[in-house]
Amino acid sequence: MDLMLLTQNSTPIFQYIVKLLGLIMNCIFEFLNLIGIPNIGLSIILFTIVIYLLLMPLTIKQQKFSKLSARMNPELQVIQAKYKGKQDQASMMAMNAETKAVYAKYGVSPSGSCVQLLIQMPILFALYRVIYSMPAYVTKIGEAFGVLADKIMQFPDGVEYVKSTSAAVYFSKNFDIVDNTKNAIIDTLNKMSTGDMFALSDKFGLADLTYQGKVILSSGSQRGLIDIYNNFLGLNIGDSPMNTMSTAFAENNYLLLIGALSIPILSAVTQWLNYKLMPQAGSNDDKTKKKAPENDTAAAMQQSMKMMNTIMPIMSAWFCLTLPAGMGLYWVVGAVVRSIQQVVINKHIDKMDIDAEIEKNMEKYKEKLRQQGIDPAKLNAAARTSTKNISSKASYQNSAAKRTPKTEEEKAEEIKKTTEYYNSNAKPGSLASKANMVKQYNEKNNK
Numbered sequence: 001m002d003l004m005l006l007t008q009n010s011t012p013i014f015q016y017i018v019k020l021l022g023l024i025m026n027c028i029f030e031f032l033n034l035i036g037i038p039n040i041g042l043s044i045i046l047f048t049i050v051i052y053l054l055l056m057p058l059t060i061k062q063q064k065f066s067k068l069s070a071r072m073n074p075e076l077q078v079i080q081a082k083y084k085g086k087q088d089q090a091s092m093m094a095m096n097a098e099t100k101a102v103y104a105k106y107g108v109s110p111s112g113s114c115v116q117l118l119i120q121m122p123i124l125f126a127l128y129r130v131i132y133s134m135p136a137y138v139t140k141i142g143e144a145f146g147v148l149a150d151k152i153m154q155f156p157d158g159v160e161y162v163k164s165t166s167a168a169v170y171f172s173k174n175f176d177i178v179d180n181t182k183n184a185i186i187d188t189l190n191k192m193s194t195g196d197m198f199a200l201s202d203k204f205g206l207a208d209l210t211y212q213g214k215v216i217l218s219s220g221s222q223r224g225l226i227d228i229y230n231n232f233l234g235l236n237i238g239d240s241p242m243n244t245m246s247t248a249f250a251e252n253n254y255l256l257l258i259g260a261l262s263i264p265i266l267s268a269v270t271q272w273l274n275y276k277l278m279p280q281a282g283s284n285d286d287k288t289k290k291k292a293p294e295n296d297t298a299a300a301m302q303q304s305m306k307m308m309n310t311i312m313p314i315m316s317a318w319f320c321l322t323l324p325a326g327m328g329l330y331w332v333v334g335a336v337v338r339s340i341q342q343v344v345i346n347k348h349i350d351k352m353d354i355d356a357e358i359e360k361n362m363e364k365y366k367e368k369l370r371q372q373g374i375d376p377a378k379l380n381a382a383a384r385t386s387t388k389n390i391s392s393k394a395s396y397q398n399s400a401a402k403r404t405p406k407t408e409e410e411k412a413e414e415i416k417k418t419t420e421y422y423n424s425n426a427k428p429g430s431l432a433s434k435a436n437m438v439k440q441y442n443e444k445n446n447k
Contacts, residue, residue, distance in 0.1 A: 014122060014125070014126065017122055017123060017126040018126040018129050018130060018137075019137075020126075021051070021123070021126050021127060021130045021137075022130045022136070022137030022138075023137075024047065024050060024051075025043060025047050025130050025131075025134075025137055025138060026137055026138050026139055028043045028046050028047050028050070029043045029138045029140065029141070030139075030140075032046075033140065038140065038228060038229060039228065039229065039231075039232060040134060040138075040141070040229050040230055040232065040237045040238075040326060041231075041232025041233070041235075041237050041326070041329060042232070043138070044131060044237070044326055044329050044330050044333070045329070045333050047127075047130075047131075047330075048127075048330055048333040048334050048337060049333070049337055051123070051127060052334065052337045052338065052341065055123065056341065059338070059341055059345065060345055060348075063341075063342060063345045063346065063349065064108075064345075064349055065108050067346070067349045068106045068107070068108055068354075069108075071106070071354065072102060072103075072105075072106045072108070075102050076099060076102055079095060079098050079099055079102065080095075082095075083095040101365070104361060104362070104364075104365035105358055105361055105362055105365070106357075106358060106361060107357065107358075107360075107361035107364070127330065128327065128330075131324075131326050131327055131330050132323075132324065132326075132327065133187070133190070134190065134238075134326070135186050135187070135190050140211075140229075141190075141229055142186065143211060144211045144216050144225050144226060144229070145186045145189050145190060145226075146182070146186060147209055147210075147211050147216060148185075148189055148206060148209060148216060148217070149182045149185040149186050149189065150182070151204065151206060151209055152185055152200075152204060152206075153181065153182065153185070155204055158204060159181060159185065161200070161203065161204075162185050162188050162189070162200070163188075165188065165192060165196050165200075166193070166196065166243075167188045167189075167191035167192045167193070167196065168184075168188045190238050191238055191239075191324065192238070192239070193236065193239045193243045193244070193247065194236050194239065194247065195247055197217065197226070201217045201219065207219035211225055232325070232329070233259060234255070234256060234259050235256075235259050235260065235263070235325050236325065237324065237325050237326040237329065238324050238325075238326065239324065239325060240321070240322055240323055240324055240325065241260040241261065241263045241264060241320065241321050241322075241325055241328065242260075242321050242322055244256060244259070244260035244325070245257055245260045245261065248260060260325075263320050263321075263325055263328035263329065263332065264316075264317040264318070264320040264321040264328060265317065266332045267313075267316045267317055267319075267320040267328055267331045267332050267335070268313040268314065268316055268317035269313070270331075270332055270335035270336055270339065271312060271313040271316045271331075271335050272309070272313040273335070273339055274335045274338050274339050274342070275309040275312070275313075276309075277339050277342040277343060277346070316331060319331075320332075
């Protein structure tokens with residue numbers, strides 16, 4: 001169907017991730033339809049669980065990295081303190097070598113956490129795209145809305161009326177694209193509030209329209225397909241909680257108000273809980289407690305992380321308040337799934353013998369060096385020698401810096417004293433005594 005062309009993402013490479021996730025979402029919805037409960041809210045919950053299970057290997061690596069970082073960071077801070085203020089090439093090379101050895105010791109990469117996030121980010125953006133544009137990826141939803149769009153386009157003022165609704169603001173530019181009117185209407189219908197949808201149905205007489213033998217829109221006591229698809233615990237998944245709250249106030253429907261508020265509140269709470277369960281760099285167990293020197297950069301980063309852990313739940317609540325409820329539901333379920341994963345992974349990691357893991361990693365590192373033709377023993381000896389040289393050089397520079405320069409009078413007096421001492425202590429027949437005889441002879445002749 002041509003309705004898929006507009007709403008599906010067309011960004012190179014990224015579009016294939018979105019299509020794959022859209023296919024998964026469509027399969028889940030078809031399965032729920034097969035068992036008689038075709039609901040977008042349930043589809044989003046199952047979809048989120050499936051995706052996070054698929055991302056489980058990356059999540060384990062990321063959590064393992066965070067856990068090991070808690071024990072590794074004090075050692076890195078010791079190295080940073082050791083070479084603090086030393087900018088010469090030898091010091092920088094020695095610092096890099098020691099830092100690299102620490103990372104190898106714990107079996108992690110300096111960019112390990114970043115790489116895992118870079119892999120997950122396109123997937124998370126693709127998830128957002130699929131949930132935001134369900135008619136583009138779930139066939140039955142798109143076709144049901146397509147029947148409504150065809151009918152609306154038959155009326156002279158149908159398109160203009162849809163463009164005048166509040167939901168059309170997100171797709172106003174799409175109405176101006178040639179041959180895209182139907183797609184723009186479908187996107188707008190998908191974001192319409194329940195009240196706007198009822199008004200549209202009354203204006204154009206859409207209550208009798210059917211899809212696969214079932215009424216599309218609700219009227220009176222008859223529940224339509226769109227309501228069955230979109231309604232989750234009394235909330236319209238396509239509508240934002242903010243719009244739902246406005247409707248609840250207008251209708252004095254406090255139950256609906258509580259339901260609308262629950263999405264952003266649960267989002268903030270679950271995000272906060274998720275951050276609390278994450279391994280903290282400053283929280284070490286008995287085996288990992290090591291006295292690390294004060295590090296301004298590390299302290300600033302830790303403070304920044306605390307600030308982010310406070311701000312992000314608030315931002316999450318705001319986004320869930322203004323975006324479609326389906327996105328909020330995804331964030332809530334995603335945070336719950338991540339929290340459960342973290343509890344399970346943390347228990348697994350806590351049972352690990354860290355010392356045995358370190359020993360295994362060191363053997364791997366040594367074997368890697370041997371494959372590169374480097375003797376680990378010689379490398380360690382060279383590193384120790386380099387460190388001693390750096391320390392000796394630093395001590396010499398410090399002692400030289402403490403010496404005060406001598407004046408010309410002090411230098412002359414020192415030479416005089418040295419000469420007198422040298423002359424008075426010359427032994428008979430020695431080279432020094434002969435030198436004195438030559439000196440005395442020259443002085444006598446000069447007179």
